[in-house]
Amino acid sequence: MDLHRCPKTSDGKQIFLPNIFPGIVQLCYAGQGDEPGAGTYSKTSGAASRFKGPDFQIGFSSGGPSTKSVEWRFLEWVYLAGGSVKFVGADLGDTVELEVNAPASPATSVDAGTGNAGKFEIIPSSGLHMIVPGPLCAVFGVGKDWDVDLTELEEDGNEDEIPTLTKVVPVPAPDGDGCYDWDEETYAVSENLQGKGAYNLFDFAMNLGLWTPGLCLLGSGLEQMETANIKTKRMLPQWTYKVTAVSHDPADELKIVWRILIGRKNITKTGSLGS
Structure with a gap:
């Protein structure tokens, strides 16, 4: 590292920021998986590709089911460091949780x-x-x-x-x-x-962890669950991720979107550009 190029405070002290990922990966705020967790492909002609899996969103409507899930995989290993959840129209009893499973x-x-x-x-x-x-x-x-x-x-x-x-x-x-x-x-x-x-x-099949067990939602808001001072976990590509949302009353039309903060060697949709 060339310390002469590092930013400095007004009194000349070097500024260093914590980095939760090793240098071989790039920061990625994923709003899609690579493929559905069931192992079939969507949004493609049948070929596996990055970021062409399910969108990270769930919506409820009157008369619909009270529990919905989205399941996906990343086709390469990634480091998982957290994420965020944005929601609209939540009431008491509404929850969302993220789990990771090994088939x-x-x-x-x-x-x-x-x-x-x-x-x-x-x-x-x-x-x-x-x-x-x-x-x-x-x-x-x-x-x-x-x-x-x-x-x-x-x-x-x-x-x-x-x-x-x-x-x-x-x-x-x-x-x-x-x-x-x-x-x-x-x-x-x-x-x-x-x-x-x-x-x-x-x-x-084995559950490897619940990252947001029974996270309660109320009203409308944004839950940030990202922090720089944790040890990130390497997640294998064979594992599946599953977000499950429960709406106490689907007539409230609860809507949820989320993003996952990961470190990944390649962040292009195909090939190895950016590695």
């Missing part, structure tokens, strides 16, 4: 002992399993009765430089004891046979 990772049942993976039930009799690489099955006391394809990709018709996503969905292992790793450049998922990976795979 289930697919696994195929095979003849006993012939698979490349096993399933370890994380809670007895729950039917909820962590997927374990074949070489670690003995450690977890499970059989190699499942096949997991780490290289199988989603169909996305992608013709630009947005990476195609794997069908398996990595979930963070906070203690660094995961069975899998994920590469931020290639988006590849690989086994970690030392049990020191950053991620795990599960055969069930």
Whole structure:
């Protein structure tokens, strides 16, 4: 950094501002996702592209449903740092919340002992399993009765430089004891046979967090939820975002729009310009 070029106060002190994002990403106030969370494409001819998913808005009308949701994904990893919500016509009982979810990772049942993976039930009799690489099955006391394809990709018709996503969905292992790793450049998922990976795979959908749990709305206003002095969270592209709004009385015609503050390597609609 050339300190001679930094802005200074009137008494000559250097001015430094906090930066919530690392230098490899650019600031982006997103008002659209890249694609619907269900994995089908809108506003395009079938090809994946940035910022061509659902608009970040929900409106209610008399006689309509009292709960509405918008679900989306970003097709590349992003840093999430907050957002804002603007609303008109809210009454007591009206709420909005943002959640992030990891879909289930697919696994195929095979003849006993012939698979490349096993399933370890994380809670007895729950039917909820962590997927374990074949070489670690003995450690977890499970059989190699499942096949997991780490290289199988989603169909996305992608013709630009947005990476195609794997069908398996990595979930963070906070203690660094995961069975899998994920590469931020290639988006590849690989086994970690030392049990020191950053991620795990599960055969069930998992909620990763509620960012605005039951945020109450009243009247009309703007809720700012952006701050510079937090540690941003890296969000994987396989994860889905969902905003759910509840209107106590749809006849009040509540309207909600929001934006998400993210850091992203590329902020063009297609290709790698701006990286």
